[in-house]
Amino acid sequence: MVDSTDKTEKGASASIAIDGTRARNVREAKKLTQLYVANVVGVTTDTISRWENNRYPSIKRDNAQKLADALEVTLEEILRAEDPEEPDTQPVTAQVPSRKRVLLPLSVLALLLLGTLLYFILRQPAPAPRAIRWAPRFAAPGEVIPVQVKVARQPASPFGFILRERLPAGARLVSALPITSSTESEGKWLVPTGGTPATVSYSLKVPSNFPAGKDAAFKGELVVHGGEASNRTESVGGSTSVHIGAYHWADSNGDGRIDDDEIMPAYYICEEMKGLGLDWKTIEAIWSGKGYRWDTKSGYTVLK
Known part of the structure; x- marks a missing residue:
């Protein structure tokens, strides 16, 4: 027997929540019409208007990806931000290491991260046109x-x-x-x-x-x-x-x-x-x- 929670998660994965206001702002900034976006996505202008006004809690992931393609942005840029989780306020008891033992590994790690970041920044190609x-x-x-x-x-x-x-x-x-x-x-x-x-x-x-x-x-x-x-x-x-x-x-x-x-x-x-x-x-x-x-x-x- 399949667990009902598993079914719900699989069903939910087909739909995602987009930020309609952000999508509209991107479209207007790029001077794209609702008609053009609707034609690329394969829906009506009325549907685009409903999405931009957040009339639907979520839409199909395929449609969200097509919308991102039409707006010439990544899918992540038009997703709705999730509410932050409550931080864990339970006290944690741990043995405090000496300051010297902590600072040395952290310094090495910071240098490695900085070097890696600079490498990818310098090697990053210019964004490809769409x-x-x-x-x-x-x-x-x-x-x-x-x-x-x-x-x-x-x-x-x-x-x-x-x-x-x-x-x-x-x-x-x-x-x-x-x-x-x-x-x-x-x-x-x-x-x-x-x-x-x-x-x-x-x-x-x-x-x-x-x-x-x-x-x-x-x-x-x-x-x-x-x-x-x-x-x-x-x-x-x-x-x-x-x-x-x-x-x-x-x-x-x-x-x-x-x-x-x-x-x-x-x-x-x-x-x-x-x-x-x-x-x-x-x-x-x-x-x-x-x-x-x-x-x-x-x-x-x-x-x-």
Whole structure:
């Protein structure tokens, strides 16, 4: 028989408490919108608002990690601080050693700790910039979908970079901003040195014969050049795949319709990526109707 306490601890490990106020302050300091954060995490802006206002005592650990990635901080920086434990006030009886015996080992230990600390401070590399990919959760075979990679840069530490995006198997790059040097399986962008955030946007056509029910996977890397002797390379975070099925990319929860919570993010994406082949008219028609149906022969059918 499994102990009930053990069950509780295992269940609790799936959720953690975040400091919503701290998360909101970080987002506002970095000039990120709730819409952008919601798109990266894969939730609605209403959910982000509830998190920031501490409406939930805890959230799923996966969502907390995605939130930290979107805010470009570590998970620990947005966790809620726990209440300090009460100190033990029970008296402790111990034999007091001589002062000389105590000071000598402590001095040696302090020197060792100081030397170790200085070593790691001097050897610590500069914080790597963060590149976060946003891609829709769903897409239908043959559909053109949007993808964005946002790269965090600051005036105090400008840099240029090369972005390489390995496309899902069989996918075709339709258009991109900035213009890309691409092959059949990879898109490449060269962005000059700058100290402001950069966004790489591209539209992608899912293969018509891509198996429904499978995930189309992305993989990317950022090669950073900041005037150093050698470049730094890091993986692109954020969305790593799109689930292929009978769903429109703007239908973020896969319920067969585009509701009010979904139309605004889709609108902003289409505006930011205007001219890159996205079909805004179909999105607007689905939103105005009662939903949609998709099949391999006729594509999307708007339900009136």
